[in-house]
Amino acid sequence: MRAAALLRLLQLASPQLPIGAFAWSTGLEGAVEHGWVHDAASLSDWLTGVLGGPLAHQDLPALLRLHAAWSRGDELAVQRWNAWLHATRETAELRAEDRALGQALARLLSSLDIAEAAPWRSAARASYPTLFALAAVRWQIDAESAAQAWAWAWAENQFVAATRLFPLGQTAVQRQLGALLPAIEAAVDYAAGLADAELGFSAPGLALASARHETQYTRLFRS
Numbered sequence: 001m002r003a004a005a006l007l008r009l010l011q012l013a014s015p016q017l018p019i020g021a022f023a024w025s026t027g028l029e030g031a032v033e034h035g036w037v038h039d040a041a042s043l044s045d046w047l048t049g050v051l052g053g054p055l056a057h058q059d060l061p062a063l064l065r066l067h068a069a070w071s072r073g074d075e076l077a078v079q080r081w082n083a084w085l086h087a088t089r090e091t092a093e094l095r096a097e098d099r100a101l102g103q104a105l106a107r108l109l110s111s112l113d114i115a116e117a118a119p120w121r122s123a124a125r126a127s128y129p130t131l132f133a134l135a136a137v138r139w140q141i142d143a144e145s146a147a148q149a150w151a152w153a154w155a156e157n158q159f160v161a162a163t164r165l166f167p168l169g170q171t172a173v174q175r176q177l178g179a180l181l182p183a184i185e186a187a188v189d190y191a192a193g194l195a196d197a198e199l200g201f202s203a204p205g206l207a208l209a210s211a212r213h214e215t216q217y218t219r220l221f222r223s
Contacts, residue, residue: 051184064147147191152184
């Protein structure tokens, strides 16, 4: 990878990216509230399950297809995979999170002179992976690296959310994040080998955690 592309990749995966990801837990707060996640071991189990389940079977393979669609200028394929991703979000909160991050990233990319992002700034079904893939293509980041960075950003945000939900030291976070790296690599490799007909995954635990979070009495996160 060229230096310019690598630096853009670091920018895209940075927790400082101003898209508001810190406000969302992707259902993790609901899982903590119900005692499913309560320590480092249960957090590792939860994240490994989500990574190997819906992310490896839905988000990552769709991101790879979106990268290819943006690369060849296939607007119909972009719209189709974006709509497919929206349909896979099993709760109102998961849909709201995906849309909010997608719209925020579209606004950012528009300000960084990526013209194709402009129509997505207020799109009702703007999916975060759709705009992430667009940025990767325009900044000449290859599909595999983009998928790995997207999964890394998801994992880092989950660990940051966990430190706000229960006692988890920074050293433990870095140890667990490092331990998750092989799973991220494996998930991207697995996603790359899936045919279109093999995409899709149901994660009842994640859906229940997110749905219950919608009516949780007190909460730190929007999802």
